[in-house]
Amino acid sequence: MLARTFVALVAGAALSLAFEPVAIAYLMPLSLAALALTTRDLRARSGFVVGLVFGIGFYFPHIYWMSSSIGAVAWIALAGIEAIFHGLFGAAAAVLHRLRAWPFWLAGAWLTMEFTRSTWPFSGMPWGRLGFGVVDTPLAPTLAYVGVNGVSLIVATIGFIVARLVVSARGYERLYAAVGLVGLTSVAVVPSVVPWTLPTRAQTTVAAVQGDVPGAGNDILEDFRGVTQNHVDATVALARDVAEGLRPRPDFVVWPENSTAVDPFDDASTNAQIQTAVAAIGVPIMVGAIVDDGPDHILNQGIVWDPDTGPGERYTKRHPVPMGEYIPFRGVFEWAGLTESGQLARIGRDMRSGDRVTPLDVAGVAVADAICFDIAYDDGLAIQQENGAELLTVQTSNASFIFTDQIEQQFAMTRARAVESGKYVVVAATNGVSGVIAPDGSVVDRTQRLTQEVLVETVDLRTGLTPGVRVGGVLPLLSALSSAVGLLLGIRAYRGALTEPRNGSRTRRRTRRRDGRDGRDELHQAGSGAGDR
Known part of the structure; x- marks a missing residue:
């Protein structure tokens, strides 16, 4: 034995x-x-x-x-x-x-x-x-x-x-x-x-913004307003390059999860920062935001922010992380005094799960969104594809893991999802790794860690479902x-x-x-x- x-x-x-x-x-x-x-x-x-x-x-x-x-x-x-x-x-x-x-x-x-x-x-x-x-x-x-x-x-x-x-x-x-x-x-x-190859309906040009995280890079909350400003600056710089003919104009822009760590609907400063970026680039931005949901809960959302009509459709993270984004049986942990210090003390409010089943309409493109760990689960992406998604996006904040192997493990999962879905995947991360992945799993482009970079790529919009998604x-x-x-x-x-x-x-x-x-x-x-x- x-x-x-x-x-x-x-x-x-x-x-x-x-x-x-x-x-x-x-x-x-x-x-x-x-x-x-x-x-x-x-x-x-x-x-x-x-x-x-x-x-x-x-x-x-x-x-x-x-x-x-x-x-x-x-x-x-x-x-x-x-x-x-x-x-x-x-x-x-x-x-x-x-x-x-x-x-x-x-x-x-x-x-x-x-x-x-x-x-x-x-x-x-x-x-x-x-x-x-x-x-x-x-x-x-x-x-x-x-x-x-x-x-x-x-x-x-x-x-x-x-x-x-x-x-x-x-x-x-x-x-x-x-x-x-x-x-x-x-x-x-x-x-x-x-x-297996899905038919292509059209093409779209997408920009993935990696604004970077101030300081050491592994704490999004240390300077959360600086994180938002970094993404605004990168987007405004992209707009200048587009105006000068140095880069193609994207049809829409993807910001990562936690690109705003406060509610942009209640916080005037953050709202103004987003408006500045959207006005500069002149196309919708998928903003990753933490949104208030009452005194005890928050939502982790991808918000389609249009330059003309403002915030519109939203995707809410389906799978918040226990002990990372919410505390199961919170009362027990509070009774034991475990929420007064350490990691649990940072979770002041519990994150609710989302249940969206339809893709987001972003500049006329049906987008299946996933936020961070959502990419590892089958349900969210599958149901959005069944309802017509033509492109996959991943908004992720891996800053807490930026010095670990989690970064490459999650990126490999995302590549597997691209092959399984038969569709392009656009990944936007706060400070790495962002990328554009083809339906065969090959990496069209990707960023380095701890950098401010903007990827702009033209990708196919694929319709239908692969057998892998169906079965x-x-x-x-x-x-x-x-x-x-x-x-x-x-x-x-x-x-x-x-x-x-x-x-x-x-x-x-x-x-x-x-x-x-x-x-x-x-x-x-x-x-x-x-x-x-």
Whole structure:
């Protein structure tokens, strides 16, 4: 058992290296193969321990950026919760191994676990989904066909078939596993030869403004008025370049999340700053603003600010970050005195979630907006695309993470979303990383960190939906149903192994031996291979 847990720890650490900043994507199936091997021939409770250790090896280094940006306590708590989900997978894997086609049952259970931890509790934590790690591999175009969830399922299946190949004792079993591995991999990379392409309705020119953050660059609130002024200055400078013929005139401009950290409707100074920028450029600006919502709540919004009609349509962030933008069970934390200092003291009011389902109308363009961590979730972007979005924008404030690997991890997720949607994505960040991403995931242009830069690019407006957007939300449900069926079959197979005579032996019921010792270990060993009969 000690050897299994050590291998699981190393395999989990290897999985963390599959993502940014190392990004060796081919470690994903190998690490999952190792996980499958370490959970084989175990009981559920032992499988839980092995899976938990795997989760610790994976998630603690994967989100280590939280330690320095938000706090060590938040990092340990969140990574620990995510590791528990991997422990539950390990317990399920121990049961599913008893079924003949266990690589496929395990893959369904993996997707079920991955999706569940990405949505629950408190919206979950989608970081570390396998589908986000393939953007620089031949598997990337498959995102447009089956979505992030589908690619996670494919990668997991490949890894578990590799494990099956390793443990196959008979020649024909190895042959079947090898054929299955080659066949699945071949089908999975077909989209790289035949990529899914949506029709182009027209083109539009978009400017993404990265105004930069004063001071060290990692605290948006230290000089929030300076942040707004930086974005005004960058936009006015762009207007001068346009007037002098140095840059093309954009059809609209995207400012990042927290480009105004106070309510622009109530704060006269901030309102005047925005009006100055809009008047100078003469086209709508998508302003990222914090808006008051009563004495106890705020909204994180993208506001379409028109030069003629002023503020109009708004998108409200769908997935505020617990302990970062709101405090669950605030009363409990206040009673314990934990909101009086530290990170929680900065959250004076809780941020409400948005529920917009239609794209924004920005200069005649149907824009699906996402604010910061929203890009990691499936629901918001998918529903806006279903309602006609032709272009994706991401307004993000990564200043708190500017010195960490979170920046590149989120940008890689955004690239995956571009491929999945088959549409261009425009990213505006306060001080990095902003960029324009093509539907094939390639980076048209991007900024550097801690700089003031403006990107101006002409992009296609793509209509319709890719299959990945259409089916991506259905796959987790199907996987959950299959996992439930698989667990029932696995439990039944184990019980059958305990009661069914085999090779002339007596019925293997759990009995108390005459010498007083429990015969459970012997019974387990006798029945551990029942699923392979």
